[in-house]
Each structure stands twice: as structure tokens, then as C-alpha cells.
Amino acid sequence: MTGAGQAEAGTAASRPFLAVEDLRVTFSTPDGVIKAVDGVSFSLRRGQTLGVVGESGSGKTAMSLALLGLQTGRTARVSGHIRLDDEDLAAAPKSRVRELRGSSMAMIFQDALSALHPFYTVGWQIAEAYRAKTDATRKQARARAVEMLGRVGIPQPAQRADDYPHQFSGGMRQRAMIAMALSCEPELLIADEPTTALDVTVQAQILELIAGLQAELHTAVILITHDLGVVAEAAGETLVMYAGRVMEHGSTEQVFAAPQHPYTWGLLGSVTGLNRPRRERLAAIPGAPPSLIDLSPGCPFQPRCRFEDRTGGLAATARPELREASGGHWVACHLPDPDRAAIFAAEVQPAL
């Protein structure tokens, strides 16, 4: 995987291919309004991979569904701008978004067994998706399905195309879903925890496959995961989300080598990487993520933050805005930059 090379490779088109500005997704419930995504902005160029890291309830999936125009529930409200190749999807009619979905943008889900229909063969489902977006005949679509299954590494694709999803193993189902998502050569691929349900050896195969196809098709990829190891290996840029907001955003090198936000520090301390010295105790983050209904006016991470007392009370009262801490490295934290650097060097890094 070429995390480092991706940024340069994407400069062919200097304008961002996808630009998201102040995206908000809210759900009204009897208990109050849930702010699942709360003002997220980022941009992405062709051929680039953005890793989105966050825990359950951080808004990663709500965000990706909104990008694809799939937040259609009656209680869901989406606002902000989603510019795909200079077309604002948030303002576009549903029919137009539907047209783009599948052809220009596609998604891979975590659970391939529930994303595939159990009553139809895998090949039929891929062909069906292809025919919906192109003028291909049944025969052409079938040939395309077999070709795609071969490209994602299914052995004997012509025969396996006639199998049903339950006859595929977990890794093969994920491959089939990737084949379906990429059958129309989309320019934007959103992969929502594509390897979480898989074994590590199969995960390595699938990540390699996505990277290979991405290099070939020059696709922009949003890789959503809770696994920092996956991000470190596969993404050129990293976005850390917490409680629906962006906490930190920068190149993957920046985020891992000089993490800025106390939440990122906590995540890095919690993981059990094989490159770390072995420890009896891990540096866990105390507490649990907040409810998204009654968020405090301050920083959402404040109740769990070890350093919130060093912000002069700001963390509890004012929402930190995302600012640029150093070139291309953004952080939403009230700690002054020099303090943050000093805390990281003195109190956090030695424990990692």
C-alpha cells in the first residue's frame, strides 16, 4: 500500500474531486435531536485515500450515507454542501443523486452477507447493478460480472458467478461486493469498515485488492474504520471523528507521528500494536463516548480529557473550532499549540 505516494499521485487534478463543507446530519427523536454529524468539512482528490477513524456513534457511517444521498429516513435532515466534481449533491434532485450513485460513487459495506440478496446468484446481482447504470445487454452484463469477479481474485469466476452468497466465504463475499461496487468504475468509493468482519490474513488481502484497483482506476477512496493499523497502512490522509465532529485532520504521517488532539493520543495509547513495547496495562481512555442528544456547549471530549483543566475552563464552555496547527494539519482543541506540543512530548509520547 502506498500511503505516502498517494498525495503526489493525486495532483493530476489539482482541484479536489470531492469537497464537503459543513455537513450536518440530524435525526429528530422523541428524546430530542441527535446530531450525528455536526459540521464536518474535508476535501479529497482523485486517487487519494482518506481514512476516517472513530468509535461507534462518532458519525462515520451517518456521514458516508449522507454523501451518497442515502439518508432518506423521514427523521433525517442533511444540510451543508457536498460537491462531487463541482456538482452540489446536497442541492441536486434525488433522481440525479440516484443516477450518480453506483456509476460515479459507490459504497462497500461491512457486512457483505446482509448487503447481498440471499435469493439471487452473486453473478446475477453484479450484472443487475451494472445494467441499472449502463445500456449493457444481459449477456454483456453477465460477461462484465464474470470479468469483475476474476479481477477481485475469485477463482473460476465463470462458475462461481452462479453461486449464491451463502456459498461464498466471508472474504469472497467481500470481494464480490467490491466487484459490484467497482463494476461501473466509480470515481469515488466509500468503504465502510470493509475488513472488520474478516480475519487478519484475509483483511490484508482485501486491503491490497482495494489499493490495487484504486491505482488502476484512479478512484478516490474514503476508508472508514476503527482500526488505526488499517488507516496507517492504507490511507494517505487521516480524519479523526468524535461525537459527529472532526477532532483532527492531516496527512497520516502527521497524525501518527505528531498527533495533536488528546483524543487521538488516547486512541493511540489504547491500541495493541505489535510495534509497541509489551505492557501489562494499556493507556485506556476513561469513560465512554457522550450521548449525541444533549451535548455540552464545550468540547465533546472534555469529560474524558486528562488535560481539560489546562484550558482555563474553555473546554467546558466553548466549542473548539478546527484550526490549522501546522501546514495541512488541523485540530479542534482549546489547548494552546505550544502547550499541546509540550504535553505530548513530556506526558504522552513516553507511554506510547
Place this chain on the structure above:
Amino acid sequence: MTSPAVSGPAVGEPAGELLRVHELVKHFPADRGVVLRRAAGRVRAVDGISFTMRRGETLGLVGETGCGKSTTGRMLAGYLPATSGQVTFDGTDLAQARRADGRRLHREIQMIFQDPYSALNPRHTVGTIIGAPFRYQRITPPGGIRRRVQELLEQVGLSPEHYNRHPADFSGGQRQRICVARAIALSPKLVIADEPVSALDVSIQAQIINLLTDLRDQQGMAYLFIAHDLSVVRHTSDRVAVMYLGKIVELADNELLYSRPRHPYTRALLSAVPIPDPRVRKERLQLAGEPPSPLNPPSGCRFRTRCWKAQEICATTEPLLAGQDARHQVACHFPEAP
């Protein structure tokens, strides 16, 4: 390990031995046909594994989906009968002891499951759930069940006021704490933890791992820690056993396994774990394909179909778990040099 009081020297002196598993086998019948069922073979989920555990020791049992690690845990906990093999627990034969007094064994061997959502009855209160082992065993702890349950709640990092709440009021991490409290309620000698943190968020995983470590340091129980990848087990285990298709392929002290893996599969498994540091670029030993079916495992060494070192002997002769160093055993004809 930094707690010498709990974990002694590397190899088990018989006195400190808690569990001895000898050639444990579990085959499930596989049927074909909906109306007329006929036997189509046997799924060799666990196919002859042997290991020992000392008191207070944590043994990591690692392998991928379908390797038989959970089946092993379930057999030891008494949820599944073994097809054959012998298990000695605390000096007595486990199968005999279970027939004689199964209830007593539940006091000594407890289990923690992967999914804390399905492991707790949603209609029961936390107090009922954690108090159940006492009622089932007809034990009244000093001060009464209620007081003991509230102590346990505090011990696992919850509050005594949670006694009358229901599981739905708790997050995944808190539910796993409830499961842990129930498992340790009767001070068992062995806790089988089947992927106890796999369903939890990263920041919560670390909390539960720390909790399990603290409890072991306080109470000295042994853990069989089942996991699907090698990174979690590294921080928790004294020794690690790697399983592939129903067999243990490598069994070694923690440091030895991670610094000098000897079985090709262990090496591949280690190299597949993504490293949370973009500056580290490692050579990956990519395994081709997927594990063969346990219905019809390959002859000889089961890993040979995916192994880059395989030769003729691997197809004809099954390698046995062996090694001159008792702290590091490997089942391979061509292992890496120690």
C-alpha cells in the same frame, strides 16, 4: 510478566498445574439433505490438541475463523461434550467430575463471551444477573448476596447503584463489565474469555483488558484468552498457542513467540496484523487463498496447501508439536531456527 507472585517460572511444575488437556478432539457430524438426512462426513473442529496451564497463568489461544479455538473453550467450560481426549482439571478428570457434580465445576470454571449484548438477559436486572451464580450454587456470601453483588459491581468499575438497572441502560463496555462481574462472582480458578474485547470500541477494549489484568493480579485466577489476532493477546498472555484447522501449530512463551515465531503460519499471522504507524513498512508474508474446509482437511500438515515451504514430507507425515525447548514448541517439518 511483572507480577512474580502470580506467574512463576516458565514451565509448569506439576504442583502448579491447573489444567492438562490431552489429545482433545471434537468432531461434529455433517449431514446432507433436508428430509432424508444422511451423514456426509465429520467436521473436524478440534482434532487432537494438548496443552497445560498453570495456576494463575494466562494462555492466549489464537487462530482465525473456524480453527476450533471457541470449540476448545466451550468444551473446557462444559458447554460441549468432547468426542475424545482427556482433560485433567485441578488433579481430577474433568469428564468424571462433571458427571459426579457438574454444578461444582461451574464454580471453578467460568466463561466470558464475545457479545455482551446477547450474553445478558434483557429482562433481568443487573443484580439478578450477577447474583445468579450465588443462587444457582446455593451459596450465601457473608453479608448477603446483595452486598456481595454491589462489591463486585465496584470491583469491575461500575457503581453499586446500578444494582436495579437493566442491561439496556448500559453501553457495550459496561455490559462486558457486568459479564466479567458475573464470571468472577464465585472466584473461579479458570476463566475462559472468548474474544472478550472484539465487539468493543478501541478505547473501551483497553479498559476491559486492564480490568482483566487487575482482577488476575488480585485474585490469581487463570485465563484462557481466546482471540483472532495476535496483537491483543500479546499484552495479556504469559504463553500463546496458535491454532490452525483444529490443531495447535505453535505453543510458546509470549516473548519467544513474538520475537522468534517458528511456524510459517504464525509468521504469516503476525505479518498480517496492520501496524498503527505509517512509518513502518514491513514485508508482508501474504497467504494465498483461504483455509481448507475442516470437513476434509489436507493430509499430513494441514497448513501445507498455503505454505511456501511445503515439500513432499508435509503431505505424507503429520508434524507433531515438539521442540527441545519446552518453552517453545512447534509442529512443522521445516521450522525457523530458534
